[in-house]
Amino acid sequence: MNRLRTTFQQATGQISGHGKRNIGVLKTALEDVTDETASDQYGTGSIIQPFEQKFADVLGMEDAVFFPSGTMAQQIALRIWSDETDNRTVAYHPLCHLEIHEQDGLKELHPIKTILVGEADRVMTLDEIKALPDIACLLLELPQREIGGVAPAFSELEAISRYCRERDIRLHLDGARLFEMLPYYEKTAVEIAGLFDSVYISFYKGLGGIAGAILAGPATFCQTARIWKRRYGGDLISLYPYILSADYYYELRKDRMGQYYEDAKQLAERFNALPGIHTTPKVPVSNMFHLHFSGQAADVSPKLEKIQEETGLGFAGYLVDKDGYCSTEISVGDAYAQLDAQTVDAGFERLRQVFS
Amino acid sequence: MNRLRTTFQQATGQISGHGKRNIGVLKTALEDVTDETASDQYGTGSIIQPFEQKFADVLGMEDAVFFPSGTMAQQIALRIWSDETDNRTVAYHPLCHLEIHEQDGLKELHPIKTILVGEADRVMTLDEIKALPDIACLLLELPQREIGGVAPAFSELEAISRYCRERDIRLHLDGARLFEMLPYYEKTAVEIAGLFDSVYISFYKGLGGIAGAILAGPATFCQTARIWKRRYGGDLISLYPYILSADYYYELRKDRMGQYYEDAKQLAERFNALPGIHTTPKVPVSNMFHLHFSGQAADVSPKLEKIQEETGLGFAGYLVDKDGYCSTEISVGDAYAQLDAQTVDAGFERLRQVFS
Numbered sequence: 001m002n003r004l005r006t007t008f009q010q011a012t013g014q015i016s017g018h019g020k021r022n023i024g025v026l027k028t029a030l031e032d033v034t035d036e037t038a039s040d041q042y043g044t045g046s047i048i049q050p051f052e053q054k055f056a057d058v059l060g061m062e063d064a065v066f067f068p069s070g071t072m073a074q075q076i077a078l079r080i081w082s083d084e085t086d087n088r089t090v091a092y093h094p095l096c097h098l099e100i101h102e103q104d105g106l107k108e109l110h111p112i113k114t115i116l117v118g119e120a121d122r123v124m125t126l127d128e129i130k131a132l133p134d135i136a137c138l139l140l141e142l143p144q145r146e147i148g149g150v151a152p153a154f155s156e157l158e159a160i161s162r163y164c165r166e167r168d169i170r171l172h173l174d175g176a177r178l179f180e181m182l183p184y185y186e187k188t189a190v191e192i193a194g195l196f197d198s199v200y201i202s203f204y205k206g207l208g209g210i211a212g213a214i215l216a217g218p219a220t221f222c223q224t225a226r227i228w229k230r231r232y233g234g235d236l237i238s239l240y241p242y243i244l245s246a247d248y249y250y251e252l253r254k255d256r257m258g259q260y261y262e263d264a265k266q267l268a269e270r271f272n273a274l275p276g277i278h279t280t281p282k283v284p285v286s287n288m289f290h291l292h293f294s295g296q297a298a299d300v301s302p303k304l305e306k307i308q309e310e311t312g313l314g315f316a317g318y319l320v321d322k323d324g325y326c327s328t329e330i331s332v333g334d335a336y337a338q339l340d341a342q343t344v345d346a347g348f349e350r351l352r353q354v355f356s
Numbered sequence: 357m358n359r360l361r362t363t364f365q366q367a368t369g370q371i372s373g374h375g376k377r378n379i380g381v382l383k384t385a386l387e388d389v390t391d392e393t394a395s396d397q398y399g400t401g402s403i404i405q406p407f408e409q410k411f412a413d414v415l416g417m418e419d420a421v422f423f424p425s426g427t428m429a430q431q432i433a434l435r436i437w438s439d440e441t442d443n444r445t446v447a448y449h450p451l452c453h454l455e456i457h458e459q460d461g462l463k464e465l466h467p468i469k470t471i472l473v474g475e476a477d478r479v480m481t482l483d484e485i486k487a488l489p490d491i492a493c494l495l496l497e498l499p500q501r502e503i504g505g506v507a508p509a510f511s512e513l514e515a516i517s518r519y520c521r522e523r524d525i526r527l528h529l530d531g532a533r534l535f536e537m538l539p540y541y542e543k544t545a546v547e548i549a550g551l552f553d554s555v556y557i558s559f560y561k562g563l564g565g566i567a568g569a570i571l572a573g574p575a576t577f578c579q580t581a582r583i584w585k586r587r588y589g590g591d592l593i594s595l596y597p598y599i600l601s602a603d604y605y606y607e608l609r610k611d612r613m614g615q616y617y618e619d620a621k622q623l624a625e626r627f628n629a630l631p632g633i634h635t636t637p638k639v640p641v642s643n644m645f646h647l648h649f650s651g652q653a654a655d656v657s658p659k660l661e662k663i664q665e666e667t668g669l670g671f672a673g674y675l676v677d678k679d680g681y682c683s684t685e686i687s688v689g690d691a692y693a694q695l696d697a698q699t700v701d702a703g704f705e706r707l708r709q710v711f712s
Binding site for chain 1: 380390
């Protein structure tokens with residue numbers, strides 16, 4: 001499988017991502033920052049405080065806290081809502097990041113029980129939420145990454161939000177890819193975040209920063225989040241390498257989300273026109289989708305490697321075996337826009353030939 | 357009190373520190389790293405893995421894990437030893453970092469009870485350790501920072517280590533300033549770390565990096581520490597801004613610790629020769645000591661501000677009121693070596709005049 005990654009990375013261009021994650025990403029972000037700019041210091045100073053306020057405003061929340069990671073930010077959000085409602089149960093999708101990627105941190109570090117809502121292969125419904133027992137908080141992820149980036153209609157979100165407010169259930173948004181969703185919803189971040197009590201956003205998904213996250217919500221929530229951030233060891237003396245790059249790439253890419261979304265739809269359409277290849281969702285609602293090839297990874301990989309070497313176009317760096325097919329994730333960014341049409345056409349033509 | 361900080365920072369030179377903590381610190385560390393160098397990725401890659409092995413070797417341990425913070429690293433160390441010994445009690449000094457600077461993270465995040473050993477104003481003794489009930493782990497800090505940087509004799513450390521091994525008590529070293537202690541002990545890091553089961557070191561104290569820590573110990577301990585690092589949200593996709601700078605400043609300053617130590621002893625001697633001023637310890641055992649002025653901060657601050665403005669020599673950026681005197685921390689680094697003798701002489705002469 002390593003050869004698949006190598007041929008993907010060494011291809012002249014890739015359909016996915018923003019290009020290589022190398023030190024140049026940081027150096028570029030720092031280029032226009034003067035050496036004399038003072039470091040943030042344990043959450044204070046002119047690098048972090050105005051940045052946090054900026055994202056409070058972007059999300060229409062009272063306050064916001066910068067975190068080194070979303071893992072830390074979201075566990076803390078759920079703990080605070082659990083304490084505030086005096087209820088030890090929270091609910092989320094079966095493929096929620098907290099359930100499958102965090103070594104059970106939430107449950108190992110907090111006295112919190114979780115309920116998985118709905119089925120793994122689709123987004124949860126309002127009816128399923130209504131059937132839940134009494135919970136402190138419901139976490140919704142927009143888009144639902146692990147199933148290819150799927151999201152409910154905005155009206156469904158509004159209905160879920162109304163229901164949670166009636167029942168005094170806190171609604172938390174895993175908005176790791178929130179900005180990537182705005183073109184589909186044709187809404188501002190404030191309009192979407194306004195349906196939630198707290199919101200997390202990530203700076204290294206569609207925005208392509210180095211690492212880091214914002215957790216936004218009411219003032220007292222954020223005040224408590226800062227205490228938990230210190231408890232977790234996330235209140236570093238200096239977080240500026242992440243903050244400066246987050247701000248740089250946010251400004252660079254926030255207005256490109258519409259283009260990434262259009263590109264993703266066009267790409268998915270081209271893939272779905274090929275025999276033995278399909279995407280989920282069939283029509284993307286963000287910059288991402290999952291790409292599936294009939295057959296097992298052991299058979300598909302050598303074919304893809306050959307195509308990537310021959311055409312110089314990188315389609316996939318890894319494949320995961322599913323039941324009768326294998327899959328990879330496509331997340332459209334700047335790399336796709338840099339490709340010329342002939343390279344893309346030639347790549348898709350080879351795909352058609354090889355997978356027919 | 358803010359004027360005290362301003363006059364300290366704006367002075368031509370400072371007796372303490374390595375100079376300003378600004379973005380230049382990072383830019384300098386990255387200068388010779390090429391843009392094409394690939395980022396670490398969730399704990400893997402050529403930036404992080406050889407770095408961790410290097411510090412495993414520096415400390416004579418089987419393995420080492422890079423952490424964004426010492427807070428995270430040490431809580432995790434105590435949790436692992438607690439699990440391994442099936443004992444929920446750990447012990448440390450009353451002014452341990454975990455007890456006074458972490459918003460009770462250890463106790464809020466883990467089912468761990470703590471015992472405070474000895475008195476706040478001195479290091480703990482072997483007799484006090486022998487009087488403890490059954491514990492999982494004892495944490496020792498070298499030097500004990502909150503009392504000015506004090507440390508037991510090496511023979512006392514050896515005796516503590518022997519006792520803990522006999523009793524199956526895990527011994528963890530808070531070595532935030534371990535390298536700063538080597539000249540006094542006239543020992544290598546391996547010789548000191550060898551008395552302990554696990555060791556934490558910091559990269560932004562005497563080494564002057566940006567942030568980050570190493571936790572070193574047996575292979576299985578480190579393997580478990582990586583799982584907890586993910587649970588805490590410390591397993592960032594990219595930690596390279598901290599790692600590259602940690603490595604740069606470690607290489608730059610590791611051989612200067614002897615000079616910092618000599619400078620600290622000389623400085624303390626000059627302070628102790630002045631009326632109304634004294635240091636703890638009287639003779640430093642590392643690059644640090646606490647500096648005390650008779651009287652309250654409200655009276656001492658304006659005097660110091662005036663001296664710092666007049667002489668261009670920064671002595672203190674803050675003062676904390678104690679009983680009948682007020683105090684600041686001196687941590688000798690590169691800044692002191694950059695001062696010329698006349699500036700230092702003039703500064704001390706003004707101190708004598710003003711505080712007599």
